[in-house]
Amino acid sequence: MKFPLVALFLLACLLSACRRADEKIPAAPDSMFGLPPLTQSPADFPPPAKIALGRKLFMDRRLSYNDTMSCAMCHVPEQGFTSNELATPIGFEGQSLRRNAPTLLNVAYVRQLFHDGRAANLESQAWGPLLAADEMANPSADHVIRKIKAMADYRGMFETAFNGLEASQETIGAALAGYERTLLSGNSRFDRWYFGQESAAMDSSEQAGFRIFSGKANCIACHGIGEKSALFTDGRFHNTGIGRLPGTEKIAEKRSIQLVPGLRVDMDERTLQSVSEPAPGDAGRYEVTHNAADRGAYRTPTLRNIALTAPYMHDGSLTSLEQVVEFYERGGIDNPGKDSLLKPLHLSADEKRDLVAFLGTLTGGNVKSLEIQARTEAVVVGHRGAIRKP
Structure with missing residues (x-):
């Protein structure tokens, strides 16, 4: 039996659409094996439109003040959604951040976020790096909102994901949190x-x-x-x-300094203090x-x-x-x-x-698929609006 070319084309499109739909499923049932059940609330099971929007925001460098930093640059999908190269990530204009980037895998279960527990939910946590002077350095939430509203590629995305609501402090935080809640990895x-x-x-x-x-x-x-x-x-x-508890630091004659990933040197403490x-x-x-x-x-x-x-x-x-x-x-x-x-x-x-x-x-059984999904249908937007494939 022969099929017309049009029918074969439509069948191929249908299969492709099914594959795309599969990519948007937050987690297959077996990927949560060994993890506690999540509560049955809309926040814990975000719809596909919110996930797609949150993923786009997560990957977008334009959300930083100078269009160079994205969430994914400190929480790198291919590095367990953290940063393997440096003890603490590099922030705005090359500043060294104070603390290590924690993994976002299974962050949906964390009730007190950041290393010191200062944020009570992912919606509020998402705004921390956006407004931190040494991270993404935005002067205010309003600045971020105006910037997103001016981007043509976000037109209609918030309204679709949030039943007609436009970009706001609440919807931006909810979108980022919605995507992060899909990073569930059990079945180790x-x-x-x-x-x-x-x-x-x-x-x-x-x-x-x-x-x-x-x-x-x-x-x-x-x-x-x-x-x-x-x-x-x-x-x-x-x-x-461990750490730099004020009043307890001991001054060493030499300190090991990481210059670039994989390269450390021992530097005299006095010399180091003179240049930093x-x-x-x-x-x-x-x-x-x-x-x-x-x-x-x-x-x-x-x-x-x-x-x-x-x-x-x-x-x-x-x-x-x-x-x-x-x-x-x-x-x-x-x-x-x-x-x-x-x-x-x-x-x-x-x-x-x-x-x-x-x-x-x-190690979770689906980590590789979460890495791939993080890059799927995402576009990394570089400095001055240069668009590149991730």
Whole structure:
């Protein structure tokens, strides 16, 4: 049986449309295996038009004051939605930011956002980088709104996504939050082994590492696992001793400086101070609560996808999982506010190796597809409006 060319063309278009529709589905059911269920609310299940708009905003460099910075430049899709090259990202006009870029994978579950927990939801968090002087440097929300309204390629997108509402502080925040809530990644090898009872999903070293994680090392005290799901975080704030707590810094004769990704040099401290501004102090959660007990405390990060999201800690000072394990092996860094949970672990070399191996099993099964979807139908707009394919 022969089909007319027109019929074949229409069939090809239909199949292509189905593929495009599939790309807009936030997460296939198995991609959430091992994750807790999300609440049944419109905010947790954004419609495709809102997701598409949020993704476009996320990738758009024009949202920064000088058209050079996008959300995706600190939360790089191909780098676990964080930034692997530098301990802390580069912000507006080359400024070094104070803290490491946390992953956005599974950020839908985070209730206190930023390392210090100062934002209560993704809608408000989205505006933090847009208005921060050292990040995207916009002088006001109104400036961002006027700028977006003047862009022809956004014409009608807000009205379609928000039932006739135009670009505003609320709809911009909601669109960015809607897209970020689709970055759900479960179904790791650990999930299939632990929750799915798939015995071959983890090898003997990884299983031994889990026993260390949940037993001798007691990592599970802060990075918990439930009966049916696991976020690998308690969502609380702990002082490990890492960071630049004001009044506790020790001046070293030499400091290791990262010049470019992959290249570090040791520089004399006096020489460094002569050519740079003083590094700002960081009191962590205390800056939000002004409670002395919160000095130097930071939110427990999820361990999901941890193998993809180096460097580690809120200041990006540990570059590998091996360094992280060694840090906790020593019991953190002593200071008056250090969490009482941190004590020397006395792990053997084999136990450390197995623990690192276990952490490698927490990578979600759909991370690669989330990377691809982040770039799909998105256009990166560079300085002075130069449009390029991502």
